[in-house]
Amino acid sequence: MEFTSKDLGNARTVLKIRGLKVGLVGRPGAAPVLDGIDLDIRAGETHCLVGESGSGKSVTSLCAMGLLPRGALETTGGSIDLEGIEITTARPARMRELRARRIAMIFQEPMTALNPVLRVGEQIEEVLNMHTDLSQSEARSRTIDMMEQVHLPDVQRIYSAFPHQLSGGQRQRIMIAMALILDPDLLIADEPTTALDVTTQLQILKLIAEMQHRHGTAVLFITHDMGVVAEIADTVSVMQSGRIVERAPIRDLLTNPQETYTRKLLQAVPNLAPRAARGAAAAPDVITVKALDMTYGGGGFFRKAAGVKAAQDVSFAIAPGRTLGIVGESGSGKSTVARCILRLIDPTAGQVTVAGTEIAHLSRRQLQPHRKHFQIVFQDPYRSLNPRWTVARSLCEGPVNFGTPREAAMSHAAELMALVDLPRDALDRYPHQFSGGQRQRIAIARAVAMKPDLLVADEAVSALDVSVQAQVLDLLDDIQEKFGVAMLFITHDLRVAAQICDEVLVMQKGRVVEQGPAAAVLSDPAHTYTRTLIEAAPGRLWDFANFRALDHAPARQGATA
Amino acid sequence: MTEIPQSRHSAFQVLTGLFSLPAGARIGIGPMIAAVILVVIVLASVLAPLYVPYDPLSMNAMARLKPPSPEHLLGTDPYGRDTFSRVMTGGRVSLLIGVGAAVVSVAIGLAIGLVAGFFRLADSIIMRIMDSLMAIPAILLAIALVALNGPSLMSVIIAITVPEVPRVVRLVRSVVLSAREEPYVEAAIALGSSMPRILIQHLMPNTFAPLIVQGTYICASAILIEAILSFLGAGVSTEIPTWGNIMAEGRTYFQIKPGLIFWPGLLLSLCILAINLLGDTARDLLDPRMKKREG
Numbered sequence: 066m067e068f069t070s071k072d073l074g075n076a077r078t079v080l081k082i083r084g085l086k087v088g089l090v091g092r093p094g095a096a097p098v099l100d101g102i103d104l105d106i107r108a109g110e111t112h113c114l115v116g117e118s119g120s121g122k123s124v125t126s127l128c129a130m131g132l133l134p135r136g137a138l139e140t141t142g143g144s145i146d147l148e149g150i151e152i153t154t155a156r157p158a159r160m161r162e163l164r165a166r167r168i169a170m171i172f173q174e175p176m177t178a179l180n181p182v183l184r185v186g187e188q189i190e191e192v193l194n195m196h197t198d199l200s201q202s203e204a205r206s207r208t209i210d211m212m213e214q215v216h217l218p219d220v221q222r223i224y225s226a227f228p229h230q231l232s233g234g235q236r237q238r239i240m241i242a243m244a245l246i247l248d249p250d251l252l253i254a255d256e257p258t259t260a261l262d263v264t265t266q267l268q269i270l271k272l273i274a275e276m277q278h279r280h281g282t283a284v285l286f287i288t289h290d291m292g293v294v295a296e297i298a299d300t301v302s303v304m305q306s307g308r309i310v311e312r313a314p315i316r317d318l319l320t321n322p323q324e325t326y327t328r329k330l331l332q333a334v335p336n337l338a339p340r341a342a343r344g345a346a347a348a349p350d351v352i353t354v355k356a357l358d359m360t361y362g363g364g365g366f367f368r369k370a371a372g373v374k375a376a377q378d379v380s381f382a383i384a385p386g387r388t389l390g391i392v393g394e395s396g397s398g399k400s401t402v403a404r405c406i407l408r409l410i411d412p413t414a415g416q417v418t419v420a421g422t423e424i425a426h427l428s429r430r431q432l433q434p435h436r437k438h439f440q441i442v443f444q445d446p447y448r449s450l451n452p453r454w455t456v457a458r459s460l461c462e463g464p465v466n467f468g469t470p471r472e473a474a475m476s477h478a479a480e481l482m483a484l485v486d487l488p489r490d491a492l493d494r495y496p497h498q499f500s501g502g503q504r505q506r507i508a509i510a511r512a513v514a515m516k517p518d519l520l521v522a523d524e525a526v527s528a529l530d531v532s533v534q535a536q537v538l539d540l541l542d543d544i545q546e547k548f549g550v551a552m553l554f555i556t557h558d559l560r561v562a563a564q565i566c567d568e569v570l571v572m573q574k575g576r577v578v579e580q581g582p583a584a585a586v587l588s589d590p591a592h593t594y595t596r597t598l599i600e601a602a603p604g605r606l607w608d609f610a611n612f613r614a615l616d617h618a619p620a621r622q623g624a625t626a
Numbered sequence: 627m628t629e630i631p632q633s634r635h636s637a638f639q640v641l642t643g644l645f646s647l648p649a650g651a652r653i654g655i656g657p658m659i660a661a662v663i664l665v666v667i668v669l670a671s672v673l674a675p676l677y678v679p680y681d682p683l684s685m686n687a688m689a690r691l692k693p694p695s696p697e698h699l700l701g702t703d704p705y706g707r708d709t710f711s712r713v714m715t716g717g718r719v720s721l722l723i724g725v726g727a728a729v730v731s732v733a734i735g736l737a738i739g740l741v742a743g744f745f746r747l748a749d750s751i752i753m754r755i756m757d758s759l760m761a762i763p764a765i766l767l768a769i770a771l772v773a774l775n776g777p778s779l780m781s782v783i784i785a786i787t788v789p790e791v792p793r794v795v796r797l798v799r800s801v802v803l804s805a806r807e808e809p810y811v812e813a814a815i816a817l818g819s820s821m822p823r824i825l826i827q828h829l830m831p832n833t834f835a836p837l838i839v840q841g842t843y844i845c846a847s848a849i850l851i852e853a854i855l856s857f858l859g860a861g862v863s864t865e866i867p868t869w870g871n872i873m874a875e876g877r878t879y880f881q882i883k884p885g886l887i888f889w890p891g892l893l894l895s896l897c898i899l900a901i902n903l904l905g906d907t908a909r910d911l912l913d914p915r916m917k918k919r920e921g
Contacts, residue, residue, distance in 0.1 A: 407816055451810045
């Protein structure tokens, strides 16, 4: 795989952070949030800050912007030097000026960073109006020019569009245009592609690299995704609990990491190599889905309105102990399929047979006794457990509904805690006392408590840090081995799908475009869309866990935007 | 960042939280003063029969419209009744109506709102009824009720409650509508929990915090509406002194004896100010967005 190779030998240093310390306001005894950060970024360099959630990546960037949340965090030591200007002590008015002209920032979620009631063109122009003396028409033409530079289509129309009328990728382009229009020295990008689909992500990464090349901007890129790092970084700093534990040029870091933490982080990164094939089970299929259709809306009182076809003609079957992955970008209908099978929504047409019973069109009451056969684990571990309930109460809810006496359910819950590797006293605690990964374990335990035949995991590891992700995937594998449960695994991340799935089903705009054994689909995709997805997977040519390039690069040919 | 345990939103904790000041919550001096004023007014009103020097209803033709004196602290009214005793006793009924209207409308609104929020079919019907109830002005309804049943505590509470219920229903419904989309509610459906169980165990606790805030506003507005009704002669019968009817009777003598309106008016304003301020404080403390800003 090719890394970026820039010669930065003579480049001037744009940002110099020395011994930066940040602590909680009013709690001098607490552990510092940042503990002695040193960082240098040169003009034209892309410096990646990686680490798991809570490691202090975002706080570092906020410090550089002078945007620490007032009353919560404060700088307690060190210096941040932006080409001779000391930021830690700069006055607010000075900081405002610096923020537009010298440092700019783009965020993860461009929808919330843009003002929903102003036209996007005006929002870019406002930056010019506030910080330059350009006339109205000059500002306008410069805005249009900038929008063309970020490759927005049909610039005149988009100029007068509102944020909600644009796609996520277009909104992020607007953000980039806004950030770069005053030609800042430093661009801080805080997880700018995390909320985007892989194909869009690839385009945005390319765009940032292109803009950087054209303007010579220094980029501080914050991400948790090692794949993204491998694609764009010149230098990488690995953060762990408020410290930078290792810093190295990208090739050195990926081939020869020095710190154990870095090694651990890299080893947890999934790659696109499919798992070793498992023998097919002889038992009959646990779930059979035939010609499942789901159309949202439609109906209409006076005339038949055309609904949104979220899923069309989806068919598959899963045998006990096997895992089927549904992959696709947002809006492809993968979650709709999961929710139809769980009967959280009612499918428009088609058959779903779980454990021998056709359930697609049963009434809620008729469905009730069959619910124990299929369970779901949701994406967001922070919202999938009732925050007011103890873990024990959550775990007992299902079994008690199906007539298990409370004492039996409680003792079973204690066994489940051991199964998902949590201490027994976790039962009496509340969800907020656990980390994201622990909560996801609890959610899995809750689903397993029902002894289901089918476990649906809807983006179950997408919200987790990569090392936690690997542990949760292992846990799911263990559970499958122990109970022989069939699993439907829904994910947008092909790398995760490769780790756990026996078969893969690729969806696009509600339709199944490709379906087959994981090894076949991932290494020899038949459909262009599958190929595009694979090509867009960041860092797909690198085997992070073994610190070397992948020998057999999957899917060489194919078109990527 | 560091783990800051969030306080849970159970009703009990909300209640204790308001008194014991949870760690990290910053309550300004304003709400503290409000709380002290409110406690003093409530205690003074509830315990009034124990300490007021005169029967608030006993007339004395010899002592009409007396100025304040050690004998009559706030003077007397045109019938020779002791103003101090009347004002302090009058608070009891005003506060009773305030609390009564708040409790009744919150209880009814909660029940209806939960059903409307969870069952789509019931929702459209219930909300249309609520819309039409909202169109009834409290004052006209009270006058009609009083005309039918005669002036009584019950008809005043009903008159105040009826137009408040739809507001509570809307609040509860909106909380339920957003909470039912939470994955933990969907998980409960997948675990086979029955609808009533989900409604009461998963969804209802979400409504407690906003209801406590709404309740305080209803309480303040009910006290105010009661005063207006009494002023118009459509309130509680004049045999029971309330702040409203004391002021109503005093208005004829306002020129020569402003104290008859001033003292009950002062207590009324202080009381409502204090309740609203505490309501605001409760809202700030319970609002997760405010919490995020602090954490």
